Amino acid sequence: MSPSSRKFGFVVVSNRLPVDRIEPENGEGSWQRSPGGLVTAVEPVMQANDGAWVGWPGIADREYDAFESDGVHLVPVALSEAEVADYYEGFSNDTLWPLYHDVIMPPTYHREWWESYVRVNQRFADAAAAVAKKNAIVWVHDYQLQLVPAMLRTKRPDLTIGFFNHIPFPAYGIYSQLPWRKQILNGLLGADLIGFQRGADAGNFARAVRRSLGYSAKGTVVEVPEKGPDGAPAIRSVIARHFPISIDVAGYEELAEREDVKARAAEIRHELGDPDVVMLGVDRLDYTKGIGHRMKAFGELLEEGRLDVRNATLVQVASPSRERVETYKTLRDEIELTVGRVNGDFGAIGHQAISYFHHSYPREEMVALFLASDIMLVTALRDGMNLVAKEYVASRIDDDGVLVLSEFAGAADELKSALLINPHDIDGLKDAIMAAVEMPQRERQTRMRALRKRVREHDVERWSASFLDVLSGVNPDRAPDLETGDDDSDHPAGEK
Numbered sequence: 001m002s003p004s005s006r007k008f009g010f011v012v013v014s015n016r017l018p019v020d021r022i023e024p025e026n027g028e029g030s031w032q033r034s035p036g037g038l039v040t041a042v043e044p045v046m047q048a049n050d051g052a053w054v055g056w057p058g059i060a061d062r063e064y065d066a067f068e069s070d071g072v073h074l075v076p077v078a079l080s081e082a083e084v085a086d087y088y089e090g091f092s093n094d095t096l097w098p099l100y101h102d103v104i105m106p107p108t109y110h111r112e113w114w115e116s117y118v119r120v121n122q123r124f125a126d127a128a129a130a131v132a133k134k135n136a137i138v139w140v141h142d143y144q145l146q147l148v149p150a151m152l153r154t155k156r157p158d159l160t161i162g163f164f165n166h167i168p169f170p171a172y173g174i175y176s177q178l179p180w181r182k183q184i185l186n187g188l189l190g191a192d193l194i195g196f197q198r199g200a201d202a203g204n205f206a207r208a209v210r211r212s213l214g215y216s217a218k219g220t221v222v223e224v225p226e227k228g229p230d231g232a233p234a235i236r237s238v239i240a241r242h243f244p245i246s247i248d249v250a251g252y253e254e255l256a257e258r259e260d261v262k263a264r265a266a267e268i269r270h271e272l273g274d275p276d277v278v279m280l281g282v283d284r285l286d287y288t289k290g291i292g293h294r295m296k297a298f299g300e301l302l303e304e305g306r307l308d309v310r311n312a313t314l315v316q317v318a319s320p321s322r323e324r325v326e327t328y329k330t331l332r333d334e335i336e337l338t339v340g341r342v343n344g345d346f347g348a349i350g351h352q353a354i355s356y357f358h359h360s361y362p363r364e365e366m367v368a369l370f371l372a373s374d375i376m377l378v379t380a381l382r383d384g385m386n387l388v389a390k391e392y393v394a395s396r397i398d399d400d401g402v403l404v405l406s407e408f409a410g411a412a413d414e415l416k417s418a419l420l421i422n423p424h425d426i427d428g429l430k431d432a433i434m435a436a437v438e439m440p441q442r443e444r445q446t447r448m449r450a451l452r453k454r455v456r457e458h459d460v461e462r463w464s465a466s467f468l469d470v471l472s473g474v475n476p477d478r479a480p481d482l483e484t485g486d487d488d489s490d491h492p493a494g495e496k
Ligand SMILES: O=P(O)(O)OC[C@H]1O[C@H](O[C@H]2O[C@H](CO)[C@@H](O)[C@H](O)[C@H]2O)[C@H](O)[C@@H](O)[C@@H]1O
Pocket: 015, 016, 035, 036, 037, 038, 039, 041, 142, 143, 166, 167, 245, 321, 322, 383, 384, 385, 386, 387
């Protein structure tokens, strides 16, 4: 059977596949790991469950057949150049992204972007429906695909549909700005189960459903009025609750134990001039991450002489992201100007204040950086979860290192032994950085042990198992087959 005609009992749908197609002008094309935490978290779930992953291969105007990668069956969905501009860069990342992150930047509303979003969501729904076996479980991910659950339900009422929102869901006062607020809520309510990162996100969603659609939403259950099979009015229950995402903790621990990774960590410190204090920031270059706030705090500490550039340094990895979106271009200019200013004002020969890298690094190098750093700075202004915070903790098998963590990152709900900060309060952030610098070893150890315990007990396997347990429990009569299969049996609602 050709890979494209196989059908699966478990299907994941996300905007991105775990690999991006890279086509250099002069050279051979290749597949490269995609950026971001969604892929980091969903990849181990797919490797543990035999299924298909439907997503965009990260390049415009190219059609690829389904293929296997690292034991996962990938089903590429093609997007045209115009769709990348309107659906991905436009509606997803210049309308929904700023809106859902509490309008840190003003969202842009364009009707053509919305129309493209609807068309592309339908394409993803069709692709998922085509690879799903009868009664399959389909798990849709993130804000780019909020209409897919209802589209799938219309096409394939046999499916059990889950949706997980990786970014925050805003308060109704903000959400209600969205001209298409009802359509999005109705799209999501096509799912049987809707997962969020934080309890507050699930609460905001329930309020939006009550205020915008007038449906009952009590506790974790939304009651959606529908027509029953006989045409009579009926109620369909949708569960909406939080399932905080996590990481492959054992994988990070294994890397942290490796001699070559430890040696690389020592080498990094040495190359930085063996300072007393190494601070680290690792983020996609995104305005939600508060990179400028952390640089401002660090710069002021140097200016005030509370830190000395000869023994304290900041390493900032800012991996490229959404580079054609105007707000991201402006952000890059601002951050690089700040780096230049801080280094110009406070650097000394052989002692750079900020080492800035606009690259993406493989996981081994990330763990070496984590081990090389005394203080991890996560200063997001808003963040669904922030997996980097959890990766730092998981990697510190030596029970050392201090995590400074924004209370506006989802991770703050769980990582309560971190030094929690409000990144808008620059003085408070500076005090927290100094508290981290001066923290006695015993306290560092106590805090890191508590953090590691939490992350170890709540790893990505537990996240996916708890979501999928609830999801498979909603239609117990359907008993989906999670094994890969070649079942071409007829589907309801006219599916081939
Ligand atoms: O696909 P991109 O546009 O390049 O962006 C990368 C991903 O960024 C976002 O990640 C989120 O998911 C993480 C895991 O749940 C979470 O820790 C983080 O707080 C979120 O920002 C986005 O949600 C993904 O869809 C993107 O693929």
